[in-house]
Structure formats: structure tokens, C-alpha cells
Amino acid sequence: MSGLVWFLVTIALALTLAYTRSKLPVWTLAFAGLLGVNWLISGSFPLIGTIVFLAVAIPLNVTPLRRNLFSRKLLAWFRSVMPPISQTERVALDAGNTWWDADLFTGKPDWNKLLSYPSPQLSDEEQAFVDGPTEALCKMLDDWEITHEKNDLPAATWDFIREKGFFGMIIPKEYGGHGFSALAHSSVVMKVASRSPSAGVTVMVPNSLGPGELLLHYGTDKQKDYYLPRLAKGEEIPCFALTGPHAGSDAGALPDTGIVCKGEHNGKEVLGFRITWDKRYITLAPVATLLGVAFKAYDPDGLLGDKKSLGITLALIPTDTPGVEIGQRHFPLNASFQNGPTRGKDVFVPMEHLIGGQDFIGEGWRMLMNCLSVGRAISLPALGTGAGKISSRTTGAYARVRKQFKTPIGKFEGVEEAMTRIGGYTYRMEAMRRMTAGALDLGEKPSVLSAILKYHCTEGMRQVVNDAMDIHAGKGVMMGPSNYLARTYQSIPISITVEGANILTRGLMIFGQGAIRCHPYLLKEMECVGMEDEEQAVAKFDRALFSHVGFTISNAVRAFVTGLTRGLFIRSPEAGEVSRYYKQFSRMSSAFAFSADVALLLLGGELKRKEKLSARFGDVLSHLYMGSAMLKQFEDQGRPASDLPLVHWACQDSLHTIEDRLNEIFRNFPSPLLGRLVKWVVMPTGSSYRRPTDKLGHEVASLLLTPSAARDRLTRGVFISNDPADPVGKVEYAMERMLAAEPLEARLQKGLGVRLTPNNLEEHLQRGVEEKVIAEQEAEVIRESAKATAAAIAVDELDPERAPEAHAGKTAKQAAKAS
Structure with missing residues (x-):
């Protein structure tokens, strides 16, 4: 055989071995075999090939030789370009684990493994909670009242949330909670948030990063036995204070300090910390009874040993502790959930109030990193997906009943393009939400995937709601009780900002951590x-x-x-x-x-x-x-x-x-x-x-314009009303009435040779009945359609003298005290 043929055979063999990811011994045996075949066929010993083979194979296969020739020198070079991992980075990298993201990093994902994971499903008990108390809560919520009149949830709503255990979804049943799965937690938050972002945030925060989850994972038995039942029943309202004016995502810059000292607690002198902190953006702080605080611990007098700097530590402090200050409220745009600052100056906290007790001093950053995945992987994706689903449902219905030039606006290609994005992005967000919740319920803690979900579900929310606002146009920008989009639109920057701002999440976390964790x-x-x-x-x-x-x-x-x-x-x-x-x-x-x-x-x-x-x-x-x-x-x-x-x-x-x-x-x-x-x-x-074709986009948009099983699957899990008195119910009801009336209108227009308009409708209806083109009952169907459409596209007219009542959280505080 010619040299060219052997060269091509050699290349083909190398490509095959590389493609199939063969191990080094297999490569060695394969090329040794190729040399032997060459010798047998050609009848002459391949001297040059053998020398090259041995020059490569021996150093690579003889481990001590390989280490001295290559690895030792390359390690020295690697150290020069790759600085040691800092303790903060080490903790972040150790938090959680990898899952399907690691498979994607291999370049050869095992699809059968992915498809073998069970389909995420709610249990009967969880589904009953979604269909029962969660549905009832949604019916209670009037987002205009919450955001414009009270700047807070009504007292009756706070009572219902506590009574039904919405704050105890993640707390095990033995402590009085529901012990729900990650999927159930996500489903409840999604449904509530689709009705009211303010209520959604109020429900999700106690079940996300905060005292409840930290106590579950790290609390002492005494702390769990005392606090978890109280948190589950809503007798305690928790918040967690991490972010301060001078330290956001940079844990190393945390300025809040705690000094080991002795102080008085319950009439006795005990060992503890004097903690000074200044925190802001703390959700539920204005109404909280239990405050979690992250601080840097120091022991200058050596009361605990020789080490002076002890590291980030977490404390659990009742808000009525002397020296604890809960500041005035923040108002995050027009989302009226409770949020505000908290401060303390030399507040004495006994060791028993440290989360996990004295043994967990200095472990705070690790504790936080291991718990952050809940907010990123469950709560915020649920918020974004809920916004996508309710936008898909309402925008499809509105674009069907709203007409311009005697044509539903959903039929215009420009509107259709935006509706296509709404449907496609919502399908994508729901898929991520469900699959990741399923992974969490299997015991996985995928920290990199939680960053992916946080970023892409909140950015997906931004795109979808912006498109929905564009399609609704004037209907979307006129504030009032009938506007079901505006408050969600105004809340978008909040979800983009919290739990790690999206710019940093995309630029630093997803690949920055993913490359190291998943590789x-x-x-x-x-x-x-x-x-x-x-x-x-x-x-x-x-x-x-x-x-x-x-x-x-x-x-x-x-x-x-x-x-x-x-x-x-x-x-x-x-x-x-x-x-x-x-x-x-x-x-x-x-x-x-x-x-x-x-x-x-x-x-x-x-x-x-x-x-x-x-x-x-x-x-x-x-x-x-x-x-x-x-x-x-x-x-x-x-x-x-x-x-x-x-x-x-x-x-x-x-x-x-x-x-x-x-x-x-x-x-x-x-x-x-x-x-x-x-x-x-x-x-x-x-x-x-290539980008999807216009024809395919038309098919996606069409799914939103007409009731169907696909439309129901896409929007399943959010609060949907058919009550014509409800803001969302108005457009759903109007679409149903219009679809029922359209064939009757077509028959009437053809029979009379006229074109119906709002101005001549009643005249032609009467004539149509008289001339027996339609029956009186059919005329009533057309009248109801016109009435429902007018209600669906109407905007609110408000008394200019009416101003928001700035309750600043008094309702919630009174409700908490009353309990």
C-alpha cells in the first residue's frame, strides 16, 4: 500500500479514536496494531513509524516519566497563570452540585439519562393546596387595592396567608409546615404572582433564603423546635438582612461586625456578640418579628481562642431586642410588598441566637451559598414564568377581541411577531422551571443552573411583558383596577435586580462558575x-x-x-x-x-x-x-x-x-x-x-388567539378567571362571547348585505330578527359579545382627587400584633 493510503488510514484511525473518546491504552494498542498490519502487508519493517510511535507512546504511558517530562513543568506554568482559589471562591464553588449542566459540558450529553428522570408531578395533597387555598387567596387579591390604596396586603389577606400555612411550605410536617416539594413551592408562588406580584413576593420570601431554610439545614434542635412551628403558623414573620449600602454581591466587603463579649441575657451573664449592622433592601423587614443578620465575627480579646478574625457568621435576632432598629419602608417601584432597611448598634446577641449555635461561627458564607439556590431556582423563575403565562393568556384574548380596520389586531403581522415571542419564551421558561424543580426534588442542588434560571426567567419576563404591553398599547398604560399588566410591568426591574443583579449573573456567574464546576x-x-x-x-x-x-x-x-x-x-x-x-x-x-x-x-x-x-x-x-x-x-x-x-x-x-x-x-x-x-x-x-420562519411564528401566535388544549397547557398553573367582573375574566369572557357570536354575525351581514359596526349594531339586529335571518336568542348572543368586548377594551376613569393611602405597612403590623 502507498504511503498516502497509510497516512489516510492513520488519520481515520486517530479521528475514530478521538470521536469515540478512547482511553490512552486503547490508542496505544490501536496504533501498535496498525504498525503490525503495515509490516504484514508490506513485508518490510516500518522503522520510521515505529521510532515515532515509541517516542510518543513511551513517555505518555510510563507514568513517572510522563510526570517528570511534562506534568511537573506544566503545573509550574499553570500556577503562574492561575492564582490560588480564595476562600470566598472556594465556598461558592463548593455550594450545591452539578447536574445536567455537567453533561452539557462534556460535549456528549446522554439524552437517555435525561429522559429517564421522572416527570415532575404534584402530589394529590399539593395539587389540592394549589386548587384550594391558593385559588382562594388569588380570588381575595385586588392588586389595585394593594398597590394604589393600601400599599400593603389587606389585614384579612395576611390572616389568610398565615392561617393556611403559606409561610410554611418548605417546613416539614413534624414542625407544623406543609413539607412541600420544590415543584409545589414553585407552583404556589407562580399562581399567586400571576394575580399580584406583591402577594407573590410576600409568599415566596419566607420560603426562600431566610431564617426558615437556614434553620432547616443548620439550626440546632432547640432552635428548630422553637422557631419552625412558629414560622409555619405565621406567628413569626421572618426576614434576612444581607445586603448593605457598601456591600452587595461582594461578601469580602461586608462591613457589618460582631465582637465576642460577655453580656446579660435573661438575667444571666453569658457569652455572645455585640453586633453592629446597616442593611437595606430587606424584604419583609418592616413587618418582621424575626431578623436574620449576616456579619463578620471578631474575637479581639481571645474569649474563644487564639483566632481574631472568625469569618462571616449568621445570627437570628427577635426584632424587639433592644437596639434593633427597623427603618422606614422602601417602595420598590409600585410593587407594594414590605421592604425596608434595618440597623443595629452594639446589639448584644447571645451565642444561642447564632444560627447553628457556636459551632457555626465563621460558616455563614457557606451556609448562605448552599441556600441561595432556592431563591434563584424556585422563587424568581416561578415569578417570571407566571408573568409569561398570564401575559400569554390575556394578550392572546385581548388581541382576538380588539379590532382595528375591522380585523382582530392579533392578525396583523407586527402584532403576531410579538405574540410569537410571548408564546415561545413562555414555553421555554415553563420547561426550565419544571425540569429544575424536578431536579431539586430528586435531591440535586444545581447552583449553576439556578443562576441560569434566575437570569433567563427574569429576562424572559422582561421581554414577554414588554411585548404584552406593546400589544395592549393604551389599555396597558392607563392605570386603574382593570389594568392587569401594569404592576407586573413595573415590577420587572425588581426581579432583574434581586438575588444577584442580572448583569453580574450573566457576566460572572453562569460561565464563570459553570466552567469550573461543570468541566x-x-x-x-x-x-x-x-x-x-x-x-x-x-x-x-x-x-x-x-x-x-x-x-x-x-x-x-x-x-x-x-x-x-x-x-x-x-x-x-x-x-x-x-x-x-x-x-x-x-x-x-x-x-x-x-x-x-x-x-x-x-x-x-x-x-x-x-x-x-x-x-x-x-x-x-x-x-x-x-x-x-x-x-x-x-x-x-x-x-x-x-x-x-x-x-x-x-x-x-x-x-x-x-x-x-x-x-x-x-x-x-x-x-x-x-x-x-x-x-x-x-x-x-x-x-x-436560521431564525424561525414567519410561517412558524404565525402558528405559534395563532395558538394564543383561540381556545385549545395547547393554549391551556401553555398557561396552566396561573390564576385564570372567567368572571366578567374580574379584570382578567373580562378578556377571557369577551373572547368566548366573540367566538360564539362571529358565525352569527357573518350570517347576519350576508343575509342583510350590510357590515356591522358598534353604531349600527342594534338597528341591524332588530332588522335581522324581523326578517328571520337570525333568531332573537342569536341576536342576544351578538349583543352579549359586543357588550363583553366593550368591557374588555375599556380603560378606567378615575377621580382626579383620589390619591393613594400611604399606610406604610401599618395594616400588616397590626395584623401581626393581633395574632
Whole structure:
């Protein structure tokens, strides 16, 4: 055989081994076998090939030799470009775990594993709570009264929330709570928030980051036995104070301090802390009876030992403790949930009031990091998804009944384009919400995924509600009891800001933490930087490094081959209409994994300061996860054919976004030449994905305009009323009446040879009845449709002398005291 043939065979063998991720011994045996075959066929010993083979195989396979020749020197270089992980970073990286995000980072996601996870479902008890007390609470809520008249929930609403245990959803039954799953927690918050963002926040905060969750995980038995039943019944209203004027996301800059000292508690001298703090933006602070505080602990007099600086510590302080100050209220835009500052100066707190007791001094940052996933993965995604669902429902109905030029505005292509985004983004948010809640209920604590959900569900909320406001136009901007969109619109920046501002979440957290946490080898390599035992460090680094090299080579080959074939030969777990998306998301997973590795190699520790580049990588990882969630949701729901427009649109939009972000990454690589080279590897045939077509967008928008099973699935779980006296019920009722009346109107117009308008309607109805074109009962259906439509598109007219009553939380405080 010719030299060219052997060269091509060698390349083919290498590509096959890399594509299949064969281990080093397999590579060695395979090439040794190839040399043997060459010898047998050619009849001559391949001297040069054998020398090259041995020169490579021996140093790589003889571990001590490999470590001295390569790993020891590379570890020294790695230490020069990668600084040791700080304690704060270490705690953040150790918080939670990885889940499907780690599979996406491998470049070879196992779809069968994902689809084998059980479909998230509410228990009968949980569903009964959603259908019963949660539905009843929603019916009580009048968001105009809450936000315009009282600036607070009414006293009766506070009583109902406490009585039915809304504050105790995450507290186990043995302590008097409901012990609900993450999915149930999310479902309750979503439904309440779809009715009133202020009420949604009020319900979600005690079940999110705060004293309840911290006590569950870290409290002493005595603390749990005393506080958890009181929290479950609403006898205590909790808040947690972390953010201050000079320290937001930077835990190292926390200025609040506690000094170990002796003081008096219950008539006895005990050991404790004198704590000074200044916190703001604390939800429920104005009505709280129990205050959690994060502070830096110091022991200058050595009362606890030789260590002076003890680290971040968490205390639980009754708000009636002398020295505790609850300031005046903040007013977050026009969302009227309770929020305000709290301060304290040298407040004595005994050791028994530290969360977890004295043993947990200095563990506060770890405790917080391990609990933050609830707010990011459950509460805020529920808020955003609820906004998407109610916007989909109301906007579809409104665009159907509101007419311009004698045509429903939902039929105009410009409006249709916005409605398409509303439907597609809502489907995407719901898929993420359900899949992640299901993972939490399986015992996972995916910290990176919680950041993805927080960012993309709140940004999805921003896009969806903005589109809904555009379609509603004047109806959306005129305030009054009938406006069901404006308060949600005004609350958008709040959700964008809390639990880590979205700019930082996208630029620093998603990929910044994701690359380290989810990468199969990077964290292991980084851990070697600070190891004291040099031989152990070299050994560990050697194992991780050469696995990493094989991993990168494999992803490069997989990305190139799947790019060249457009994913044609990738296996899909099913052969239906969505099988191509499994293939394409797998292909983009390989492209992402390889591109990320090249960027990490090129930039090292500097990558976390390249926030624009990091943000784009984060977008790619996020859309890979969103695509996975949508495919699983479609499978879990039994592959309903009527949902296919939503699946196609959202998956195509995500794939286009992934490719667009990768192109931006390659254009902005620090090394333009390397950027072009990586692009050629992962996109050898150029761009593959296009935005969804207008035809597909029309199909998505049409789902929102007409009652259907797909529309009901998309909007399931939010509060929907058909009561024509209810703000949301008006548009739902009007759409039902209009759809019933339209065939009758068509018959009347054809029979009389006229065109109906609001001005001539009654005249032609009477004539139609007289001439027996329609019956009187049918005329009444048309009249009811016209009346319902007029009510649905009407805006409120308010007394100009009427001003908001600034109760500033007095209602809630009175309700709390009364209990």
C-alpha cells in the first residue's frame, strides 16, 4: 500500500479514536496494531513509524516519566497563570452540585439519562393546596387595592396567608409546615404572582433564603423546635438582612461586625456578640418579628481562642431586642410588598441566637451559598414564568377581541411577531422551571443552573411583558383596577435586580462558575495549585491534565465531524419530529466544550475578567440547557402534536442564538487567528441555523388567539378567571362571547348585505330578527359579545382627587400584633 493510503488510514484511525473518546491504552494498542498490519502487508519493517510511535507512546504511558517530562513543568506554568482559589471562591464553588449542566459540558450529553428522570408531578395533597387555598387567596387579591390604596396586603389577606400555612411550605410536617416539594413551592408562588406580584413576593420570601431554610439545614434542635412551628403558623414573620449600602454581591466587603463579649441575657451573664449592622433592601423587614443578620465575627480579646478574625457568621435576632432598629419602608417601584432597611448598634446577641449555635461561627458564607439556590431556582423563575403565562393568556384574548380596520389586531403581522415571542419564551421558561424543580426534588442542588434560571426567567419576563404591553398599547398604560399588566410591568426591574443583579449573573456567574464546576477536569487541576505536598500535587495534576488533553482533542474532533455532517450521524433517543433537535444540541454541546477549553487555555484566570466573553459562553450553556428542558417537557407531556409549533420555534430560536453567540466569541477572541481557527473547527461548513420562519411564528401566535388544549397547557398553573367582573375574566369572557357570536354575525351581514359596526349594531339586529335571518336568542348572543368586548377594551376613569393611602405597612403590623 502507498504511503498516502497509510497516512489516510492513520488519520481515520486517530479521528475514530478521538470521536469515540478512547482511553490512552486503547490508542496505544490501536496504533501498535496498525504498525503490525503495515509490516504484514508490506513485508518490510516500518522503522520510521515505529521510532515515532515509541517516542510518543513511551513517555505518555510510563507514568513517572510522563510526570517528570511534562506534568511537573506544566503545573509550574499553570500556577503562574492561575492564582490560588480564595476562600470566598472556594465556598461558592463548593455550594450545591452539578447536574445536567455537567453533561452539557462534556460535549456528549446522554439524552437517555435525561429522559429517564421522572416527570415532575404534584402530589394529590399539593395539587389540592394549589386548587384550594391558593385559588382562594388569588380570588381575595385586588392588586389595585394593594398597590394604589393600601400599599400593603389587606389585614384579612395576611390572616389568610398565615392561617393556611403559606409561610410554611418548605417546613416539614413534624414542625407544623406543609413539607412541600420544590415543584409545589414553585407552583404556589407562580399562581399567586400571576394575580399580584406583591402577594407573590410576600409568599415566596419566607420560603426562600431566610431564617426558615437556614434553620432547616443548620439550626440546632432547640432552635428548630422553637422557631419552625412558629414560622409555619405565621406567628413569626421572618426576614434576612444581607445586603448593605457598601456591600452587595461582594461578601469580602461586608462591613457589618460582631465582637465576642460577655453580656446579660435573661438575667444571666453569658457569652455572645455585640453586633453592629446597616442593611437595606430587606424584604419583609418592616413587618418582621424575626431578623436574620449576616456579619463578620471578631474575637479581639481571645474569649474563644487564639483566632481574631472568625469569618462571616449568621445570627437570628427577635426584632424587639433592644437596639434593633427597623427603618422606614422602601417602595420598590409600585410593587407594594414590605421592604425596608434595618440597623443595629452594639446589639448584644447571645451565642444561642447564632444560627447553628457556636459551632457555626465563621460558616455563614457557606451556609448562605448552599441556600441561595432556592431563591434563584424556585422563587424568581416561578415569578417570571407566571408573568409569561398570564401575559400569554390575556394578550392572546385581548388581541382576538380588539379590532382595528375591522380585523382582530392579533392578525396583523407586527402584532403576531410579538405574540410569537410571548408564546415561545413562555414555553421555554415553563420547561426550565419544571425540569429544575424536578431536579431539586430528586435531591440535586444545581447552583449553576439556578443562576441560569434566575437570569433567563427574569429576562424572559422582561421581554414577554414588554411585548404584552406593546400589544395592549393604551389599555396597558392607563392605570386603574382593570389594568392587569401594569404592576407586573413595573415590577420587572425588581426581579432583574434581586438575588444577584442580572448583569453580574450573566457576566460572572453562569460561565464563570459553570466552567469550573461543570468541566470534568478544570477544578481538579485548579485544586493542585494550592496543594502543599508537591508530589501529590504533581500526581493529581498529571491525571487531570492528560484526561483533559484527551477530552479536548475528542471534542475538537466531534465538533469538526458533526459540523461537517451537520449532525447527521448523531444518535437521537427518538425518531419523531423533534429528533433533529437532540442531534443539533449534541453538536453544539461539542462545539461549546471545545471552544470553552481553548478560551480557558488561552486566557487562564483572566477569563473571569473578560465578562463579555464569559457572558456569551454563558448564553451558549444556558440555551443548551433550555433546549434540553424543552425536549424533556415535550416528552413528559406525551409529545402532543399541537405543541409542536412551540417546540419548533423555541428550539430553532435557541440554536440560532447559540450559533450567534459562538460567532461573537470567535470574532472577539484575544487572538483573532485562533478565533478563526476554532470557528473553522466547529463550523467547517459555515452557519447552520436560521431564525424561525414567519410561517412558524404565525402558528405559534395563532395558538394564543383561540381556545385549545395547547393554549391551556401553555398557561396552566396561573390564576385564570372567567368572571366578567374580574379584570382578567373580562378578556377571557369577551373572547368566548366573540367566538360564539362571529358565525352569527357573518350570517347576519350576508343575509342583510350590510357590515356591522358598534353604531349600527342594534338597528341591524332588530332588522335581522324581523326578517328571520337570525333568531332573537342569536341576536342576544351578538349583543352579549359586543357588550363583553366593550368591557374588555375599556380603560378606567378615575377621580382626579383620589390619591393613594400611604399606610406604610401599618395594616400588616397590626395584623401581626393581633395574632
